[in-house]
Amino acid sequence: MSDNEDRELQALRRQLDDAFETTRPRAGFEDDLWSRMQARRPLWAQVRDFLAGLVAAVRRVPAAPAATVAVVLVLAIGIGIISLRGPGGGGSSLSRESGTAPFAGGAGAFGRLPAPALQPVPNATTAPKTDGPGGAFAGQSTAGLYFGPATLVWAGQLNIHLTTATVYRYAEPTSAAADQFAASLGASRQPGPAGQGGLGAYSGTGFVLGVAGTIPSPLREPLFFLTPDRSTLPPPGPTATDTANAFLTAHNLLPTWPYVVATAQSADVVRVLYLRQFAVQGVGQVYTVDAVGERHGLEVDLRGGQPLQAVGPLPVTLEPADYPIISAGQAVKSALALSPAGPSSIEPIPTVRLTAAELIYALAIGGDHSFYEPAFLFSGTFTHNGITYVKRVLVPAVAP
Numbered sequence: 001m002s003d004n005e006d007r008e009l010q011a012l013r014r015q016l017d018d019a020f021e022t023t024r025p026r027a028g029f030e031d032d033l034w035s036r037m038q039a040r041r042p043l044w045a046q047v048r049d050f051l052a053g054l055v056a057a058v059r060r061v062p063a064a065p066a067a068t069v070a071v072v073l074v075l076a077i078g079i080g081i082i083s084l085r086g087p088g089g090g091g092s093s094l095s096r097e098s099g100t101a102p103f104a105g106g107a108g109a110f111g112r113l114p115a116p117a118l119q120p121v122p123n124a125t126t127a128p129k130t131d132g133p134g135g136a137f138a139g140q141s142t143a144g145l146y147f148g149p150a151t152l153v154w155a156g157q158l159n160i161h162l163t164t165a166t167v168y169r170y171a172e173p174t175s176a177a178a179d180q181f182a183a184s185l186g187a188s189r190q191p192g193p194a195g196q197g198g199l200g201a202y203s204g205t206g207f208v209l210g211v212a213g214t215i216p217s218p219l220r221e222p223l224f225f226l227t228p229d230r231s232t233l234p235p236p237g238p239t240a241t242d243t244a245n246a247f248l249t250a251h252n253l254l255p256t257w258p259y260v261v262a263t264a265q266s267a268d269v270v271r272v273l274y275l276r277q278f279a280v281q282g283v284g285q286v287y288t289v290d291a292v293g294e295r296h297g298l299e300v301d302l303r304g305g306q307p308l309q310a311v312g313p314l315p316v317t318l319e320p321a322d323y324p325i326i327s328a329g330q331a332v333k334s335a336l337a338l339s340p341a342g343p344s345s346i347e348p349i350p351t352v353r354l355t356a357a358e359l360i361y362a363l364a365i366g367g368d369h370s371f372y373e374p375a376f377l378f379s380g381t382f383t384h385n386g387i388t389y390v391k392r393v394l395v396p397a398v399a400p
Contacts, residue, residue, distance in 0.1 A: 236305035
């Protein structure tokens with residue numbers, strides 16, 4: 001940690017201390033909160049400005065109940081983690097690459113669609129290797145991600161024969177929808193600010209809850225953040241997955257959509273991942289990916305065998321509509337022709353053999369509605385200065 005970062009952390013700690021002088025959460029909350037912040041380091045340097053604004057908001061409401069302060073901080077930190085960490089945190093700085101035109105065409109019930117695109121996160125690397133029933137998942141690597149310019153060569157096979165696929169649309173949730181979701185979990189809205197991008201801050205028996213709408217950068221669907229009072233939790237189950245399943249079931253949060261469970265280790269935190277899937281006729285179940293092309297869904301973080309937090313998609317109503325899909329040959333041609341929007345971060349420009357491709361679903365924002373759309377995700381690796389990088393290219397599958 002640099003001296004500048006250390007001074008910034010000390011200054012933020014003093015701000016938190018000042019904020020809690022007159023309004024203190026439950027005993028031990030501050031230590032637990034701070035340890036969790038430190039465990040998430042190096043994101044702290046990026047989220048400091050947001051937290052400073054949050055502390056200022058807390059100061060403006062000196063008589064706020066302790067539960068309100070706690071839940072606002074939980075919501076803010078949850079949004080900061082999702083928005084800033086990328087899948088694995090740390091790593092080298094990456095240039096931005098949109099990889100697609102601003103709109104995908106096609107004739108369908110929703111009209112012209114916004115195009116999904118990769119959206120690199122500064123300092124992001126790929127997530128730790130995740131292990132599932134069949135071992136490590138393809139495309140989940142510990143190597144660094146690279147989104148800059150590259151000379152691309154296709155060296156794989158893409159055997160997908162589709163003429164149409166379903167696009168799913170949802171309306172941006174409102175505060176009333178967030179209230180209804182919280183009520184279904186037995187939580188009630190707390191007064192005070194909900195945090196940037198937040199729809200509501202809530203408190204229930206033994207937990208606090210935050211709800212956020214669609215996050216535009218890095219792109220994520222509407223989310224909930226549930227943090228339990230760890231002193232009230234039952235003993236852990238035989239495995240991390242058993243504990244996570246029991247925790248989600250107790251709060252009525254077990255996903256209703258298709259998923260595959262995977263686990264990942266990060267320092268002393270075990271992540272149980274419920275990787276979301278959509279059914280595609282003629283192909284089977286395909287994964288959803290986030291802004292950097294990682295498979296994702298709902299996540300339960302465990303420390304010492306006990307849940308720290310659950311973060312996942314807010315339940316929304318999905319409207320389906322079928323759209324025509326480009327051919328595999330067209331997808332390959334488009335992938336090789338894409339140009340990054342940002343400057344090169346590796347010299348000389350690398351040559352990358354794209355060896356893998358799969359049909360996935362990705363999120364695209366379209367104003368008051370957003371869309372889960374089919375797309376083709378291409379990937380390949382290369383080595384620079386002894387470091388292995390993954391190059392990913394995302395091609396919208398909806399025909400122009």
